[in-house]
Amino acid sequence: MEIVESAPDVLETQLAARLAQLRAEYGWSLDQLARQTGVSRSTLSRLERAEISPTASLLGKLCTAYGRTMSRLLAEVEEAPSPVVRAADQPVWHDEASGFVRRSVSPPHAGLRGEVIEGTLRPGADVPYDAPPVSGLEQHIWVLDGAVEITVNGQVHELAAGDCLRFRLWGGSRFRNLGEQAARYAILVVAP
Structure with a gap:
C-alpha cells in the first residue's frame, strides 16, 4: 500500500x-x-x-x-537545525504502513555533506526503494540492535548488531527485518 x-x-x-x-x-x-x-x-x-x-x-x-x-x-520543510541537535529536537517520522521509524539525528545542514539517521524496523517490516534519491550516494549502515537484511545494488547483505555495511548506491535498495525483535541501525549519509 x-x-x-x-x-x-x-x-x-x-x-x-x-x-x-x-x-x-x-x-x-x-x-x-x-x-x-x-x-x-x-x-x-x-x-x-x-x-x-x-x-x-x-x-x-x-x-x-x-x-x-x-x-x-x-x-527543506523543517527549521534549520542548530549545531547541537538535542535528542528531544530530532525530527522523527513514522511510516506505520511499512513499520519504519526514521529519526534525523544530525539533519542536513548548510555547508555540511553528511548526516546521521537512526532507522528502526519493526519485525516483518519491508521497505523497498526503486532507485536511489541521488546516484552514487555514499552510505554507511551500522546495526545497533537486532538484525536486518539490506539489499543494495542487487546484492543481499544480512547484518547483525555491530555489523557495518558501507557502499555507494547506484540502484534500488531494500530494508527488511526478518527477525522477531525490532532492528535499529544508524545510517551515515555522505552526499556526492
Missing part, C-alpha cells in the same frame, strides 16, 4: 506544500510526475493537498524524481 490516511500534522502539511512547490519548479504536471514516478495522479494530488500521509516507499520515489535524499527533502 502506498498511502496512509490520517489527519496531517504540521510537518506533513509543510511537506505537502513543498512537494507541490517542487513539481511547479520542475514545470511538471501531475500526469508528468505520475509517469516519472509510477505513482497515480490521484495519489500525488491527494498528497500535495495533505489529504494522505506518504509512505517511505512513496517518498523514495518522489525523492528520486527530484534528485534529493529523503533527509534533504524533510530538512
Whole structure:
C-alpha cells in the first residue's frame, strides 16, 4: 500500500506544500510526475493537498524524481537545525504502513555533506526503494540492535548488531527485518 490516511500534522502539511512547490519548479504536471514516478495522479494530488500521509516507499520515489535524499527533502520543510541537535529536537517520522521509524539525528545542514539517521524496523517490516534519491550516494549502515537484511545494488547483505555495511548506491535498495525483535541501525549519509 502506498498511502496512509490520517489527519496531517504540521510537518506533513509543510511537506505537502513543498512537494507541490517542487513539481511547479520542475514545470511538471501531475500526469508528468505520475509517469516519472509510477505513482497515480490521484495519489500525488491527494498528497500535495495533505489529504494522505506518504509512505517511505512513496517518498523514495518522489525523492528520486527530484534528485534529493529523503533527509534533504524533510530538512527543506523543517527549521534549520542548530549545531547541537538535542535528542528531544530530532525530527522523527513514522511510516506505520511499512513499520519504519526514521529519526534525523544530525539533519542536513548548510555547508555540511553528511548526516546521521537512526532507522528502526519493526519485525516483518519491508521497505523497498526503486532507485536511489541521488546516484552514487555514499552510505554507511551500522546495526545497533537486532538484525536486518539490506539489499543494495542487487546484492543481499544480512547484518547483525555491530555489523557495518558501507557502499555507494547506484540502484534500488531494500530494508527488511526478518527477525522477531525490532532492528535499529544508524545510517551515515555522505552526499556526492
